[in-house]
Amino acid sequence: MNKALILVVEDDVPVRNLITTTLRTHNYKYIIARNGETAVMEAASHNPDIVLLDLGLPDIDGVEVIRRIRSWSYMPIIVISARSEDADKIEALDSGADDYLTKPFSVEEMLARLRVTQRRLAVLSDSRGDSSFVNGRLRIDYAAGCAFLGDEELHLTPIEYKLLCLMSQNVGKVLTHTYITQKIWGSSRENDIASLCVFMATLRRKLESEPDSPQYIQTHIGVGYRMMKV
Numbered sequence: 001m002n003k004a005l006i007l008v009v010e011d012d013v014p015v016r017n018l019i020t021t022t023l024r025t026h027n028y029k030y031i032i033a034r035n036g037e038t039a040v041m042e043a044a045s046h047n048p049d050i051v052l053l054d055l056g057l058p059d060i061d062g063v064e065v066i067r068r069i070r071s072w073s074y075m076p077i078i079v080i081s082a083r084s085e086d087a088d089k090i091e092a093l094d095s096g097a098d099d100y101l102t103k104p105f106s107v108e109e110m111l112a113r114l115r116v117t118q119r120r121l122a123v124l125s126d127s128r129g130d131s132s133f134v135n136g137r138l139r140i141d142y143a144a145g146c147a148f149l150g151d152e153e154l155h156l157t158p159i160e161y162k163l164l165c166l167m168s169q170n171v172g173k174v175l176t177h178t179y180i181t182q183k184i185w186g187s188s189r190e191n192d193i194a195s196l197c198v199f200m201a202t203l204r205r206k207l208e209s210e211p212d213s214p215q216y217i218q219t220h221i222g223v224g225y226r227m228m229k230v
């Protein structure tokens with residue numbers, strides 16, 4: 001039985017009805033907000049498990065809603081946007097959103113994103129304070145500074161290891177190129193993003209049994225990468 005509480009922020013009535021009907025059918029609890037100010041208030045008073053947030057709202061912009069919620073909470077936020085441009089997704093993700101759906105979306109897709117986020121929450125609460133991370137055959141021993149695939153130790157360069165740790169600490173979350181390069185190199189110039197693609201390719205060759213259809217790290221073209229909970 002699924003008891004997660006979802007805050008649905010959407011001003012468009014047909015879309016909101018589609019979302020709430022789907023949530024109800026799948027045993028999610030939900031509260032709704034029709035604008036950004038109400039969304040921030042409801043997030044603060046109900047502390048929902050996940051926020052589904054439309055970016056184009058009648059009062060304040062969805063990105064502003066993310067910024068305000070992020071000033072006091074890490075609650076997962078999945079952006080739902082009609083804006084298909086990468087720049088909007090990237091701005092929302094860099095402001096602290098966890099994931100995004102582009103309208104029109106299927107309810108199956110929405111449910112899948114909710115499950116990814118719930119798995120991420122479960123991993124985070126299981127591993128709180130842990131010095132190691134386990135995902136499928138991958139195990140990272142943060143204290144010892146090494147990673148294993150099954151019984152085999154992965155021979156990673158310092159940057160590949162840093163990259164793997166960063167992805168693992170944000171499992172289930174889409175990280176933008178800018179976010180990753182800032183964390184790894186402290187800057188995000190064109191060169192850094194090009195280097196990131198190279199390091200990601202070498203990391204995948206060591207991590208993935210089929211680097212062309214990766215199981216652990218997904219590519220979001222033009223946006224960034226996400227480690228999946230396998």
Ligand code: CA
Binds near residue numbers: 010011012054055056
């Ligand atoms: Ca809207």
